[in-house]
Amino acid sequence: MRLEKCWFCSSTIYPGHGMQFVRNDAKIFRFCRSKCHKNFKMKRNPRKVKWTKAYRRLHGKDMTQDSTFEFERKRNRPERYDRNVTENTLKAIKKIDKVRVDREARHHALRRKGKKAKEQKEAAKELEQSIHMVKAPAALQQEPSLTLPKIKVSVSHQQAEENRPMEE
Amino acid sequence: MNAGLISKCSSVGRSMLGGLGNNSQGLLGTSHEIMRMTCNKFLSQQHRTFIQMRTNLKVVDNSGAKRVMCIQALKGKKGARLGDTIIASVKEAQPRGKVKKGDVVYGVVVRAAMQRGRCDGSEIKFDDNAVVLVNKQGEPIGTRVFGPVPHELRKKKHVKILTLAEHIA
Numbered sequence: 586m587r588l589e590k591c592w593f594c595s596s597t598i599y600p601g602h603g604m605q606f607v608r609n610d611a612k613i614f615r616f617c618r619s620k621c622h623k624n625f626k627m628k629r630n631p632r633k634v635k636w637t638k639a640y641r642r643l644h645g646k647d648m649t650q651d652s653t654f655e656f657e658r659k660r661n662r663p664e665r666y667d668r669n670v671t672e673n674t675l676k677a678i679k680k681i682d683k684v685r686v687d688r689e690a691r692h693h694a695l696r697r698k699g700k701k702a703k704e705q706k707e708a709a710k711e712l713e714q715s716i717h718m719v720k721a722p723a724a725l726q727q728e729p730s731l732t733l734p735k736i737k738v739s740v741s742h743q744q745a746e747e748n749r750p751m752e753e
Numbered sequence: 754m755n756a757g758l759i760s761k762c763s764s765v766g767r768s769m770l771g772g773l774g775n776n777s778q779g780l781l782g783t784s785h786e787i788m789r790m791t792c793n794k795f796l797s798q799q800h801r802t803f804i805q806m807r808t809n810l811k812v813v814d815n816s817g818a819k820r821v822m823c824i825q826a827l828k829g830k831k832g833a834r835l836g837d838t839i840i841a842s843v844k845e846a847q848p849r850g851k852v853k854k855g856d857v858v859y860g861v862v863v864r865a866a867m868q869r870g871r872c873d874g875s876e877i878k879f880d881d882n883a884v885v886l887v888n889k890q891g892e893p894i895g896t897r898v899f900g901p902v903p904h905e906l907r908k909k910k911h912v913k914i915l916t917l918a919e920h921i922a
Contacts, residue, residue, distance in 0.1 A: 600875070601873060601874030602874065604875065607877065608879075608880050609879070626798070
């Protein structure tokens with residue numbers, strides 16, 4: 586039993602799933618599901634289709650070079666069955682997966698870095714440029730600080746006075 | 754509005770617009786989608802079926818025949834599939850070969866455009882329909898086989914063809 590990779594989306598194909606297409610030049614295309622197969626029949630290039638691994642690797646959205654990928658290289662020599670080797674391999678697979686997932690998470694976090702600072706800078710600039718949409722320029726001159734004035738709501742007899750600044 | 758849509762449906766083909774019929778889109782929108790759907794249908798989604806009487810197949814050995822037309826699929830009510838034997842008539846042959854045009858021969862289907870399920874649950878399909886000519890005992894007439902062959906032939910006891918093949922899919 587061998588876990589193959591889908592030619593279009595690069596996900597693993599487990600036994601019992603998917604379709605194989607054999608071209609006359611003996612090249613075998615394996616697909617994980619009919620979505621990938623139909624895209625292939627439409628002659629779409631996986632490097633241009635946004636949700637495939639090929640696109641993501643090409644455009645730097647996922648990590649491309651890592652030592653954990655070396656473990657998944659295709660080996661064509663069959664290994665003699667050894668119980669200890671099998672046990673160790675199974676344990677190692679779990680660990681390598683964890684390491685790989687951590688590294689990918691770090692890669693994604695690195696991609697997202699700098700967004701907060703950028704957003705804050707943009708917000709400050711917008712506040713500076715378009716404050717006139719929120720406050721009247723006359724009111725700005727009365728109160729040079731950029732925050733809107735706090736209006737104290739006190740009871741009854743002062744209500745007539747406080748209505749006037751609100752109408753401005 | 755609904756009457757207009759229904760008349761448009763009947764003119765193009767009701768089966769295709771089964772899903773669109775209920776939408777209350779403008780007529781312009783529906784006609785654009787009709788165009789797109791017909792283009793996509795012509796492009797890719799051909800449903801491949803069995804190899805039956807009058808099916809043309811390519812011959813992929815060096816027995817001398819080039820094209821062969823199936824006249825009977827042995828085994829199978831609807832037709833032959835990957836790995837089955839058929840009786841065929843030679844339609845086109847090379848001038849000096851073991852078979853001539855008009856001969857009735859047996860053949861084993863080695864490539865079929867219709868998908869065949871494998872015992873592990875996946876499916877396999879090839880690009881074209883191809884056949885290898887055999888005699889009544891099941892031994893190939895030619896001495897070479899071109900192109901990939903499936904290993905379904907092993908179960909059907911066509912081991913000789915597998916040994917001659919250049920690539921087993």
